[in-house]
């Protein structure tokens with residue numbers, strides 16, 4: 020009894036014998052038929068075994084008239100089929116048509132010589148492949164039986180074989196069978212009905228005939244391993260036959276075969292087709308769609324699972340974006356409908372601070388110690404420098420206070436602590452903002468605290484009016500209409516005396532705009548338009564002439580004394596003129612971090628201090644007198660100022676206390692929390708006045724304005740891209756298909772990748788440049804970091820990164836003569852755009868991680884170098900020692916270059932060259948795998964990995980911007 024697997028050529032075990040596929044016989048189906056025709060079945064004579072050879076050879080066999088193909092299975096005419104059938108002694112039953120009921124239909128047997136299959140079709144092709152010919156120079160041919168519906172073939176087990184939708188193929192070399200294959204679940208696709216036919220089958224398996232020429236007879240060329248491992252999907256794609264000789268070109272396609280012979284697979288030439296079938300079957304099946312028979316499984320051009328999944332993800336993301344947009348729009352509308360009354364009122368908030376102290380680590384301990392917290396735990400107080408020592412104060416709404424003191428007295432430090440700025444040192448004490456009931460304004464929301472820093476950080480490309488309107492739109496409630504916001508901006512411009520420079524660009528060091536004093540006033544204006552409840556200013560008059568300074572002081576005075584919205588105002592002043600000094604209601608005098616005086620302004624401080632033995636000469640500027648005292652205070656006065664609770668009223672009752680930080684000071688650090696008014700915070704930060712959509716709109720408006728105005732930036736990027744494109748295209752102009760040309764092609768792709776890796780460095784510099792403005796606006800709660808990042812993405816990444824990449828890549832692509840079809844071109848662009856995005860985000864990340872731009876740039880340049888090393892171009896990745904090899908998986912350029920190369924060779928690129936006169940014609944895929952180790956099927960994997968890099972870097976950038984890019988003074 021024949022056992023399973025004992026029948027060669029996938030013959031079917033039947034008791035003790037084997038049922039063989041057409042054209043084979045012998046006890047185990049291993050012997051090919053010799054001559055005759057397909058209808059003769061098992062009675063055909065078999066090819067002889069040459070003496071001493073275990074392999075039958077069909078070279079000497081010849082086919083009957085009307086039959087062709089290596090095993091004479093392919094009919095050429097209807098008469099051949101008819102005579103073949105009649106010689107077999109079988110007659111067709113005229114009533115047994117397709118469904119057994121079509122009596123009277125045309126059962127004439129005809130020979131279908133088209134690639135399309137109706138029942139079971141035989142095909143025979145020569146295999147003329149240059150790569151194969153190098154190894155095996157003899158003649159090779161391939162026989163294929165394609166069964167679509169073998170029950171419709173005249174003699175199902177003779178002219179057909181096996182199940183529906185199966186194929187059987189055998190390769191002969193110099194007349195001897197080398198290997199055979201089978202596959203099932205086949206579908207037939209007839210394309211556009213142009214006469215071509217594409218078969219796609221599953222579960223391919225092949226068997227190499229041991230010791231045949233291909234399979235071990237020549238050890239150096241032994242293909243056994245490759246052939247026996249062939250599996251998966253098999254494609255048999257045939258073009259329409261030529262009208263001259265009725266033969267067609269086909270391709271035998273499978274991933275491993277495609278890897279060796281090119282993406283088109285193994286080309287089969289001069290394929291002849293023959294299928295004896297009844298006219299009735301043809302007529303019936305032709306009535307169907309061009310695609311299939313009723314019984315054979317067919318498939319039109321369906322989308323692959325990966326593409327469907329990708330489209331689903333893209334669709335999901337678009338849906339999510341639309342949903343978020345709708346939500347943002349709804350929130351914006353709701354915020355705009357809020358009643359104006361609650362939004363409009365401001366002021367009515369006092370500011371109280373008690374026992375405010377501030378400590379910073381000494382310079383040595385910064386270098387040689389751990390964090391302040393760690394040292395604090397060790398109670399090592401000698402490491403601290405005391406910047407502020409138990410300072411108290413109170414400013415009611417409707418009052419304006421001057422914080423006076425010589426340079427280094429601690430004015431800025433105190434002002435920043437009161438304004439709630441993040442400080443790098445340790446702050447203790449209490450700061451509160453009680454709502455004052457007697458001011459007539461009651462607040463149901465958190466107080467708005469305006470802060471004008473000492474340094475002016477302003478957007479240089481905007482005009483004064485635009486900068487103020489930007490602030491008004493983001494900082495005034497949504498319920499205030501845009502026209503009111505504009506009116507408010509105009510009012511502030513008038514009040515600050517900068518209306519005449521309304522439309523002048525602010526400018527910066529590079530491009531001169533408004534003066535330093537005008538910048539100061541614009542900075543104040545940014546806070547005034549936001550209608551703060553408490554306004555805190557650090558040196559608002561520095562850089563102003565005395566008239567302008569008085570004007571600013573007048574504006575602040577008017578703001579404080581507004582009867583409807585009385586506001587508490589505190590300003591540190593360096594050297595006030597007499598007139599300026601008199602505009603303040605309250606004075607706080609600081610000396611070396613201690614408060615020498617805190618109380619009413621005017622002459623009260625002079626009276627107070629002269630009562631303590633420091634004479635005041637009448638007519639002398641009180642401010643100058645106070646600064647003189649604070650610069651070099653008498654020891655007794657300084658010690659007295661070191662006591663706690665030093666309001667004017669309390670001072671006389673205090674005991675003398677040593678004015679240095681000691682053990683008790685330490686206990687204050689531990690036990691007293693700095694109780695600022697709780698800022699309303701959420702998981703992702705503060706609540707902003709404007710809704711997210713408004714933030715995005717206003718930020719995008721500014722970015723667009725900057726881009727439009729600073730056209731040079733965009734055009735510089737485009738011009739550089741054009742030049743680089745022409746340079747790179749010229750360098751690799753019309754690369755050939757020789758081995759050297761192939762190296763140039765991959766070199767060109769590598770060059771583009773490296774170019775992107777380095778050119779995205781400009782994104783890093785860009786972030787470093789705008790960082791101070793972002794920090795100031797963020798600390799003033801203009802907008803959320805996410806809105807900022809999104810607007811930067813739209814107006815920086817797209818015009819300055821992606822468009823130049825597309826330009827340089829397109830010019831290079833066509834000049835270098837890379838794959839000449841649209842599909843490969845767009846796949847090439849897609850990869851480069853993904854890589855640009857990944858690298859831009861990576862450089863954003865570095866710029867946000869490192870405060871020092873130099874370190875960020877160095878890191879980025881070193882990373883680009885690492886990527887170039889691990890891209891696979893300079894060094895074969897498999898030859899890197901394992902301890903270093905794993906680094907390739909972290910290299911985005913490796914995936915980029917692999918995807919670009921696979922895309923290029925996937926266009927069916929064949930290398931044609933000659934080595935020492937020996938012609939070489941091999942698939943570029945083979946060379947690519949050998950030289951660079953790139954996987955031929957890795958394009959979509961690489962796309963996914965690049966997406967993963969983009970997502971990872973994007974999450975990193977968002978996280979770092981949220982948690983690390985914050986103002987810290």
Ligand SMILES: Nc1ncnc2c1ncn2[C@@H]1O[C@H](COP(=O)(O)OP(=O)(O)OP(=O)(O)O)[C@@H](O)[C@H]1O
Nearest residue numbers: 379406425426427428429430431432433443444988
């Ligand atoms: N984080 C810090 N690290 C080290 N020293 C600090 C720190 N913050 C403040 N100081 C020191 O505290 C002192 C007070 O600084 P501050 O800037 O508050 O002075 P100021 O009165 O505003 O001076 P000016 O009028 O010149 O601006 C200075 O000697 C300063 O060097």
